[in-house]
Amino acid sequence: MTAPQIVRYGELIPCRTAFIDAHTPGSDQKENFTIIGGGVSESPDQHVHIKETPGFNIGAAGQPPKCRNSLHSHRTAEVFYVLKGRWRFFWGRWGTAGEVVLQEGDIFNIPTGIFRGFENIGDDYGMIMAILGGEDAGGGVIWAPQVIEDAREHGLVLGENGVLYDTKKGEALPDGVGPMPLLTDRELATYPEPRSDEVVSKYIARYWDMMALADGKPCKVIGADGLIKDRPGFEVDLLRRGSIAETPYTTDRHEVLMVMRGHWIVRWGKEAVVLAPGDTCAVPPGLEHSLAPSMSGEASLYRVMNTDDPAGPTWTR
Missing domain, CATH: 2.60.120.10 (Jelly Rolls)
Known part of the structure; x- marks a missing residue:
């Protein structure tokens, strides 16, 4: 396991x-x-x-x-x-x-x-x-072109290889590597x-709107049927207390838990860990685990899972 x-x-x-x-x-x-x-x-x-x-x-x-x-x-x-x-x-x-x-x-x-x-x-x-x-x-x-130009004036040059070179430290572009070209008009x-x-x-969802929608079930934030209807290669839910049962579950997807408010306890097998605001937890596919707030009060987290959708452009005019 x-x-x-x-x-x-x-x-x-x-x-x-x-x-x-x-x-x-x-x-x-x-x-x-x-x-x-x-x-x-x-x-x-x-x-x-x-x-x-x-x-x-x-x-x-x-x-x-x-x-x-x-x-x-x-x-x-x-x-x-x-x-x-x-x-x-x-x-x-x-x-x-x-x-x-x-x-x-x-x-x-x-x-x-x-x-x-x-x-x-x-x-x-x-x-x-x-x-x-x-x-x-x-x-x-x-x-944006002006960002590259401003950076050069303050000693940082971006190579066409995507690497930064700090002229204040005596660094220079390697032989055969030119500066990142500016976008043309x-x-x-x-x-x-x-x-x-x-x-x-x-493209925006407000926290308290999502918290209201997460009463009794996860609020689908980003996804084909989310508040933000997009398929960028992952989907995002907001969970609060009572959004999901505290019984163990598994998924065949990668699951990343990102705590927003409160403390959450993740259990798997005989192990358990408490997550605090700002903590990130990557749960591997196939691992049976449970998730629940560990204390009373406001509790919320974002759950991100990979999908089979291509990670391509999302904006259309």
Whole structure:
């Protein structure tokens, strides 16, 4: 019998040089975390807690107030939920096409193929948890041209091989490796600029709405029949106290449990473990286990499971 793998919130190892904007003022205090899978980090310094990918990647971003993540795009799904704080998400070529503010527990399935960024607009250190589609998270990050240019001015150069080089440390592009080319005007014209109402109505679910719908059964959040109707290679449910029976069950899918509120106890065989907010638990296929809150009070978690759907683009104009 294979046991679940657990990554504790308090044991997460941050990387402060994960992406090209690591030296850019306003973005230079970010901390990135790779929990499951290789993620999309451009730095060899990024620590990976669980290397085996269940068909998707799990990561997180921690930022102090007023710190922002620069405009970028992905070819596959990028789903965030707010664990701590208050966050503003914005999108478009210059970040001005639309925006939305998310509170703790809210979830956002950001449409593929648009430039997006986000910033902590709360008063304390904030944390957002991320689910990235695909085994290799879609082949990396596509940066808006101005992000690459700003980074170069502050000593970071992204090679066409997807690796960062820090000129402040005396690093240079290796022989035969050129800088990452900027997107052309023709290529940039293919990136959609959806309005706020187009995105908010289809790609966002609010925490307290989901909690109400999870009374007596899991709330299907992302999936063919979810609140957010998408099939990005995984599905997401929100569970609260009483959403599922406390009897053992099995599934032939990878199951990743990400605790939002309260404490949850996972039992398998003669073993048991208690999960706290921010903890991530990867349950392997075929393992009989049970899941229940361990104390009274508010309790919720996101459950992510792989599907047979391809991890491809989701946005349509």
